[in-house]
Amino acid sequence: MRGQWKRQLPPVPYLRGCINLLTLLTIAILSGIYAFLRDWRAKRIRRELERPLVMTDSEKTRFSSFMERWGLVSGVAGITVYDAVYSVSLIDENVLTALDFSSAADLSSFGDITRYVGTHFAAGDGLTGSLARLQGYTAERAAAAHLVSQGHVVEFPDTANQPGYDLLVDGHPFQVKDTLSPGLINEHLGNYPDIPVIVNTEMGAHFAGNPNVIIDPDLSHEQIATAVNQTIEGVSLLDTAHVHIPLVTLILSCLKEGSLLLAGKTDVKTAGSHVLYDTASVGLGGAAGARIGILAGGPLGPAGAGAGLVLGGLIGAITGRILARKIKHSRLKEKQEAYSGAVIDVGQVMPAVIDNKKQLVAAKMDRAVKAVKLPWWRHIWPSREEYLAGGLKDRYRQTLDGLEExxxxxxxxxxxxxxxxxxxxxxxxxxxxxxxxxxxxxVREAQDELLKEMRRLGLV
Known part of the structure; x- marks a missing residue:
């Protein structure tokens, strides 16, 4: 059995052949893998070198770009113009004149008016009486304007509390009553029977045919009350219009950063910080500027205060925008400087690369020319080889001259x-x-970082 077993074993040369075959096969496989990886690496390097470099800004996101540049300032301009126009439109000049005439204080500026209104027309028990009193003085101004438009000469007494009459019409005293109570008119007629009274149109049915009661068809109690209430409201709105600016800025900034967040161009932390920057700089800057503008334009009255609101709000918002831009773009400037530095490094490396290529081209020129075998009789009779060598020299020299240039x-x-x-x-x-x-x-790394920062700011 042992002899049979030994005879069944393969001979040693056969085993060695199998081992050598496996070794060669392994080497062939590894060589193939190496060749594949080497070729893949070379192609990857060539793709990187052939990759075009973007030297200009990428395409801008329209909405975020507009909002970054003009959206917040436009929002401030819009809300201030609206508040100014709406508030001033509510203010009646007759009411302001009546307010000034009935008050012992100097109400020549808008600031004086707002302080007086805040003191005498605040919510409380005395508000109804203050409004009724101002409505009476406003009715006097309205009735006087109607009489002047008819050609009469109208004068006011020196004091607001002149007994018996409110107007001198062509030199004759007249009382003006704007009321819904006939009793007040009868009380005047009982105390001053010789002084006629001008009343609002709502009282016409109660005193028809009374020669001492003159019905002014253009004098309406409802219209006078509306004018007084709207004027008080308009003064208050104009005085506090600047507080709307931060809220509008907050809303617009949230819309801007929200659009970038939905587009995947920023993150929650960055968006929140930018909203905070915008509200604190553009919003509060616009509010502070608007408030200063109201105070500066106050001596010119409500119209001046409204103009100051708009101009001051714009100046404050633009100043705040510049400040916010500097804060938000501080990192962008660093990335831009890093990118510029990397680009400069490429320019500094390039001359040495050109010199190295010139040396390689010159060496190749020498080898190519020497490889052309020139016949001994070339000096006697022109040969193709001599012209070929000359042509090669000229082409290589052109290449060298181009590299040097x-x-x-x-x-x-x-x-x-x-x-x-x-x-x-x-x-x-x-x-x-x-x-x-x-x-x-x-350069590519710095470019990627720059684009990333620009996306966070909504610039690309």
């Missing part, structure tokens, strides 16, 4: 422009150097 041109450019030119040349192909590849990798 490129080098001189790049060295004459400013550093950043030279770097940009170098990036474009390398992107077109024809140059490779480890130092150049490393510099280009830094």
């Amino acid at each position: 490129l080098k001189n041109r790049m060295q004459s450019l400013p550093p950043c422009q030279a770097g940009e030119e170098a990036c474009k040349i390398v992107a077109a192909g024809g140059f490779y150097d480890p130092a150049l590849a490393e510099a280009l990798a830094r």
Whole structure:
């Protein structure tokens, strides 16, 4: 059995052949893998070198770009113009004149008016009496305006509490009553039977045919009450219009950052910080500017205060926008400087790369010319080989001259422009150097960081 078993074993040379075959097969497989990986690596390097470099800003997101540049300021302008126009439209000049006439205080400026209104027309028990009193003085102004439009000469007494009459019409005293109570008119007629009274149109049915009661068809108690209430409201709105600016800024900033967040171009933390910057700078800056504008334009009355609201709000918002932009773009400036520095590095590496390529071209020229075998009789009779060698020299020299011209041109450019030119040349192909590849990798890294920061700001 032992002898049979030994005879069944394969001979040693056969085993060695199998081992050698497996070894060769393994080496072949590993060599194939190595060749594949080497080819893949070379193609990857060539793709990186041929990758075009973006030297300008990427496309802008329209909405976020508009909001970043003009949206918040436009919002401030819109709300201030609306508040100014609406508030001033509510204010009746007759009411202001009556307010000034009936008050012992100096109400020549809008600030004086707002303080007086805040003191005497605040919500409370005395508000109804204050409004009724102001409505009476306003009715006097309205009735006087109607009489003047008819050609009468109308004068007012020196004091608001003149007994018996409110107007002198063509030199004759007249009382003016704006009321819904006939008793007040009868009381006057009982105390001053010789002084006629001008009343609002609502009292016409109660005193028809009374020669001492003159019905003014254009004098309406409801209209006078509305004018007084709207004037008080308009003064209050104009005085506090600046408080709307931060709220409007907050809403617009949330819309801007929300659109960027939905587009995946920012994150919640960055969006929140930008909303805070916008509200604190543009919103509060616009509010502070609007308040200062109201105070500055106050001596010119409500119209001046309204104009000051708009101009001050715009100036404050623009100033705040500049401040916010500086804060938000501080990191962007760092990224831009890093990108510019990387581009400059490429420009500084490029001359050495050109010199190295010139040496390689010159060496190749020498080898190519020497490889052409020139016949001994070329000096006696022209030979094709001699012309071929001359043509090769001319072509290589043109290449060398072009490289030297490129080098001189790049060295004459400013550093950043030279770097940009170098990036474009390398992107077109024809140059490779480890130092150049490393510099280009830094450019792409800096570019990616710059674009990332620009996306966070909504600029791309």
